[in-house]
Amino acid sequence: MNQSEREKAMTLLLHQKEYIIRFRFARSGSLRYIGHLDLMRTFERSMRRAELPLLHSQGYNPRPMLVFALPLGVGIATSDDYLDMALSEERDVKSTIDALVPMLPDGLSILDGWSVPETRVSIMAIVSAASYRLRAHGIADAVSKLYERDTVLVEKKSKGQIRTLDIRPLMLSIVADGSSDKDACTVLVCAGSHENVRPDLLLKALTTYVDYPLSDGSNCDVERTGLFAGEFPDLKRIREMS
Numbered sequence: 001m002n003q004s005e006r007e008k009a010m011t012l013l014l015h016q017k018e019y020i021i022r023f024r025f026a027r028s029g030s031l032r033y034i035g036h037l038d039l040m041r042t043f044e045r046s047m048r049r050a051e052l053p054l055l056h057s058q059g060y061n062p063r064p065m066l067v068f069a070l071p072l073g074v075g076i077a078t079s080d081d082y083l084d085m086a087l088s089e090e091r092d093v094k095s096t097i098d099a100l101v102p103m104l105p106d107g108l109s110i111l112d113g114w115s116v117p118e119t120r121v122s123i124m125a126i127v128s129a130a131s132y133r134l135r136a137h138g139i140a141d142a143v144s145k146l147y148e149r150d151t152v153l154v155e156k157k158s159k160g161q162i163r164t165l166d167i168r169p170l171m172l173s174i175v176a177d178g179s180s181d182k183d184a185c186t187v188l189v190c191a192g193s194h195e196n197v198r199p200d201l202l203l204k205a206l207t208t209y210v211d212y213p214l215s216d217g218s219n220c221d222v223e224r225t226g227l228f229a230g231e232f233p234d235l236k237r238i239r240e241m242s
Contacts, residue, residue, distance in 0.1 A: 019087040024112040027078045031107030036071040046103040055086040069123045069227050070191055078224040082238050084123050129228040129235055130191035132199050136220035140176050140185040142212040147174050154201050170197045172232045
């Protein structure tokens with residue numbers, strides 16, 4: 001059998017049953033500065049060390065079947081994110097978490113986990129909004145001024161192309177962390193595969209439209225505090241959809 005025949009045979013493998021466990025996880029500390037692919041590799045290595053029976057994709061270059069709800073940008077911490085792991089055999093969720101947690105590096109933690117039916121829609125497809133807590137000097141007033149505008153045009157690079165996007169309709173709400181705290185606020189924005197407002201676009205818009213200091217924006221502490229499904233204002237946290 002030559003190489004092309006082997007590749008074809010691999011794509012014709014019978015479908016394997018998936019046993020999916022959905023993890024809710026957090027990322028903090030220095031680990032926030034790794035990229036999405038490095039985060040995926042970190043989980044892969046930890047799962048292998050825990051000797052979990054990961055299910056792999058079919059094809060010539062099989063990969064562990066891990067699906068993140070929404071990629072995390074470099075420098076962003078999170079307290080409420082989700083990852084689906086497909087296993088080749090059914091396992092108890094608690095014992096799986098107990099095996100995985102000791103293998104994770106500092107700054108990465110599993111908060112919860114549960115089984116998900118194989119027939120469910122991909123977790124990436126159900127995310128429609130995300131909340132971010134921003135902490136920097138005077139950022140609460142700056143974000144409020146931006147929210148009052150009718151349009152907020154920013155340049156966004158996607159798939160090698162740069163396009164102009166009005167992110168104002170995608171800014172859903174703003175919640176101040178406290179009446180006296182002008183240095184922190186939480187923003188709820190559209191997120192997902194169709195419409196996605198990254199925090200860096202928001203911070204860039206602040207310097208463009210409300211004269212927010214670039215140095216303050218560059219040093220802004222960003223934490224993703226929630227992922228949601230549904231249509232605004234009737235949103236539900238991902239945990240509630242499972």
